[in-house]
Amino acid sequence: MTHPLLDTKLNNTITKFKVLNNMNKSLIEKIKKPQYPLNS
Structure with a gap:
């Protein structure tokens, strides 16, 4: 069973890492x- 909040x-953490x-x-x-x- 997965916990929706977790x-x-x-998912939010993974998204932040991707960004x-x-x-x-x-x-x-x-x-x-x-x-x-660079040497202008």
Whole structure:
């Protein structure tokens, strides 16, 4: 038997981790490919 409240909390936590992971990925991409030359 699953507990609905616990399931919701777990899902929220997983969603937060996914969002953080995506933010980290885009930050890493920005660092790898800078939008402007660093030594300008």
